[in-house]
Amino acid sequence: MTSSSALPEQAGRTCHNVVNPFHSAHYFAPELSAEMAKLGIEKRSARYFATRGAAMGAVGPGAIAATFYNFRYELIAEHVPHVWTVTTPEEVLAARLRAVDGTLRRLLGDETVESSEMAEAAELALRATEGCSRRARPLYAAHADLPVPDAPHLAYWHASTLLREHRGDGHLMALLDAELDAVEALVTHTATGRGMTYQGVLATRGWSEEDLKAAQERLRTRGLLDAEGELTEAGVQLRKDLERTTDRLDRGPYEHLGAEGVARLTELATGFTTTAMGAGAFPASLFGK
Structure with missing residues (x-):
């Protein structure tokens, strides 16, 4: 009930x-x-x-x-x-x-x-x-x-x-909708301060420093990351929107409870x-x- x-x-x-x-x-x-x-x-x-x-x-x-x-x-x-x-x-x-x-x-x-x-x-x-x-x-x-x-x-x-x-599967849908590839998703999550460190990403995900730098450059081109590797206002908003979309796709179990x-x-x-x-x-x- x-x-x-x-x-x-x-x-x-x-x-x-x-x-x-x-x-x-x-x-x-x-x-x-x-x-x-x-x-x-x-x-x-x-x-x-x-x-x-x-x-x-x-x-x-x-x-x-x-x-x-x-x-x-x-x-x-x-x-x-x-x-x-x-x-x-x-x-x-x-x-x-x-x-x-x-x-x-x-x-x-x-x-x-x-x-x-x-x-x-x-x-x-x-x-x-x-x-x-x-x-x-x-x-x-x-x-x-x-x-x-x-x-x-x-x-x-x-x-x-x-x-x-369940939440993770929904989050992948949100990432695809936001047009963030695998490395861009990692880079933006790390930039929030809540994700893995860059050292952790390099040690566990198989990507190189060159891969991370290339992703950072793509994100700068989109206006999501600044020159210091921090999220811009647009980047912060994108991550907020990602979580809201994930919340919406994952509301079923919590509404049921x-x-x-x-x-x-x-x-x-x-x-x-x-x-x-x-x-x-x-x-x-x-x-x-």
Whole structure:
């Protein structure tokens, strides 16, 4: 049952911003590295492509490039489909869930993982996912076909994954509409001060400094970036419009949950994410301006 009260502006985005880290923390966790190494996947990029892409099956580099958007195709092709000759998507998905369990227990502690608040968060987040749509959302749709884990902390993680990929698929639609290519999307996001650092982009996305400089020049030609690499007024507006479009395309789950449910999920998620980040869930070198 949804709440009849109106959803405040940006409530869905605010909720997503504190739910998403619960999903994404495992990408940086030693538990994932260890589990994937057991399957024969040692390299960081291969691990990420396999882990996040496994729900789609043993897809090739084209499907990964299309759904991940901002990675260099040649980097993807170095690892995919080779990873599927080493292991299977089913094995990767099982390893991922084991890694998530270990990661969350380390970051949050067993008491929080097994708390009534965690069970409540799982119930709320899963209810929100009932308002998601599979159409034109390949990463969300693939994950939505996976079973919901029994343990509340893993059920909440599963729901946070669905909410993250649902918004992400919609965000790619907004990027295409704004005519931002993969590198331009990264450059403008970094320029907001909320995206990856340029060093993080160079270390993880496969692009070179020349690629970033060329993208900056294209953005200057469009009047979106200034000579110092900062967003112009038009660039700031474009990023605001991108987020508003993404909000609109992602409103389904939060409208379904309702204002009271969204507020409570945001409260619970803020507590979990704050604790996880305080425990070092994310490498500081990759994020921040």
